[in-house]
Amino acid sequence: MKGLKQATLLLLSLVLIIAISACSFGEGHKDAIRVSEVTRSIFYAPLYAAISQGFFEEEGIYLDLTTTWGGDNTMTSLLSDGADVALVGAETSIYVYAQQATDPAINFAQLTQSDGTFLVSREKLASFDWDELKGSTFLGQRTGGMPQMVGEHVLKLNGIDPHQDLNLIQNIDFGNIPSAFASGTGDFVQLFEPQATLFENEGIGHIVASFGTESGNVPYTVFMAKQSYIKKEQEKLEAFTRALYKGQKWVDEQPVDVVAEAIVEFFEDTDVELVAQVVDRYRTQGSYATSPLLQSDAWDNLQLIMDEAGELPQQVEYSELVNTSIAESATN
Missing domain, CATH: 3.40.190.10 (Periplasmic binding protein-like II)
Incomplete structure (x- = not known):
């Protein structure tokens, strides 16, 4: 029986990978914001809730969402102009900055605020x-x-x-x-x-x-864009972030089963009860950020963890790689 359970779980994982890799939720609109997400995860529930509840549409934002599977692929997509926005770990912006990037990736909205x-x-x-x-x-x-x-x-x-x-x-x-x-x-x-x-x-x-x-609090998953794109499309990103903020508040306020029903379409072949269990666990421990504003103490904690692991290429000031004006505008 145990072997059967293991086989079932592994098959489920394979099905999910195949199904989700083939998915895109873009409208094909010429003004769409192209977002590359590092993986598909219930960890990102507020984003999917914002999509399913029509919050991006309310803000006049067309979203083209694709899953790029892995931090390297996601950042390559962003830096090569294959995407306008990347949903990925904030540490990647530090790695790019340390390579003397002329157009660095700037963090403008936080989605999750702890390890998952x-x-x-x-x-x-x-x-x-x-x-x-x-x-x-x-x-x-x-x-x-x-x-x-x-x-x-x-x-x-x-x-x-x-x-x-x-x-x-x-x-x-x-x-x-x-x-x-x-x-x-x-x-x-x-x-x-x-x-x-x-x-x-x-x-x-x-x-x-x-x-x-x-x-503790860490900017574990954030939305980032190249500095040049932010300068060009700040108003569009503010509308994007307002929609995200609506999704964050909605996930925080709604019953768990309602949230699960709203986002289960993003997880083909995943039981809605399982989605609800995971949402409840993440929400209870405060993993979902309830505001898109990335705080300076979380940024400092991120660099502390990276430095302790010997993976911090250089210390980077909060103000250098975090744009707070977009989130502040979206939440006021």
């Missing part, structure tokens, strides 16, 4: 203490990625040296991490949703902690 991964235990624990990880085999995320940086940061906050106190596995591709754990690798694993909840529902694993809650 969870610590999943193979065994059901009556209570959990981070010391349980000492001496265990921990299946982490790939080196250099934001989930890995946050994961190691949280371990250190809880008195655990990730490279000394446990057996850390980081050589498995992102897409294969869930199947590796389901097949018996690791005592603990760091997983995104909906895989974490799927595993818990099926009895394959048990969520024992949230990396997002432990790491």
Whole structure:
């Protein structure tokens, strides 16, 4: 039975990837804002709610949304003018800036304000203490990625040296991490949703902690555009951000089942009850930003986490890569 559950979950993941990669929600309008999202995730519920509830249309914005699968692909799309706006981790703007970009990527609206991964235990624990990880085999995320940086940061906050106190596995591709754990690798694993909840529902694993809650506010997923595009299309981006803000407030205020029904169309073959479970978990822990304004303390926390992981190419001032005027205009 367990093997059947594993096969079902893996097949579901494959179906989702195939279906979503082929999707675009653009109107083909000549004035559309072309948005490249780094992945398709329930983590981005306020964006999909803004689309489904017609908030972009209310603001006169035509949206052409495509999924580019991965930070490198997303930033290549933005920097090569294949997209006007990228939905991706704020750390990527720092990497681009550090390469002396003449037209840097500027963060103008925040979508999520915490890490979106969870610590999943193979065994059901009556209570959990981070010391349980000492001496265990921990299946982490790939080196250099934001989930890995946050994961190691949280371990250190809880008195655990990730490279000394446990057996850390980081050589498995992102897409294969869930199947590796389901097949018996690791005592603990760091997983995104909906895989974490799927595993818990099926009895394959048990969520024992949230990396997002432990790491504090971080501009984990933001909308960014090239500096030249912002100068040219500031009013259009303000309208875009007003629509997003409506979506953020709507997700924060509506019953979970209503939110799930509104966004399930973006997740073909995903059960609406599962979507509701994930929305509830993310909303309860405050992962969804309720305002598009990226705060300076969150920016500082991002650079602290990157620096601690040895991945910060240089310190960058908040005012250098964060445009606050668009979000401030949209929320006033």
